[in-house]
Amino acid sequence: QSALTQPASVSGSPGQSITISCTGTSSDVGSYNLVSWYQQHPGKAPKLMIYEGSKRPSGVSNRFSGSKSGNTASLTISGLQAEDEADYSCCSYAGSRTYVFGTGTKVTVL
């Protein structure tokens, strides 16, 4: 399984919206509506932000939203805030209880 493709970095000013793409194949992202997104601050453990492509766990801000089209999933952060500066990784279920993560995206708040 090859890693899902994400842009290395995305930046935006406070208050703006940014979108991070996550491109896989018809064997993972395209086959299942089971993409999750994780936020990771430096030196910290990942935190689940989106599951099943577009659902938010309790406690996650509604500024975070997810979507999918074909083999590409996306995470949008609206109303960008300084605290959103972190690394973001997507993950897709790939069948038979296996998973594939994305390459990771560093979000910078300008």
Add this chain to the structure above:
Amino acid sequence: QVQLVESGGGLVNPGGSLRLSCAASGFTFSDYYMSWVRQAPGKGLEWVSCISSSGSTIYYADSVRGRFTISRDNAKNSLFLQMNSLRAEDAAVYYCARAGSAWDFDYWGQGTLVTVST
């Protein structure tokens, strides 16, 4: 609250072995699939292995199959990863993660660092 605490990381020579542990609390451990996920320095996350709630079904990434063994002790609320024939490319922070109901990882430990070097 859900807590996952990893231990057992350290420095090991190439070809050596290490056993990681993850102590779980705050939830009914025996109800959940569990996974190990690793992150090499400056790199992205990589799924390593998954074990069913009873321990009867196990899955591995191709990169570790045949060298790593995942196991669990539901009586002790513990998850393990036995790592043999370690290579330089296995060096990473290893995270214990609970598998959520939607094929995601809803809780993570703080990680334990494995260094493979002479």
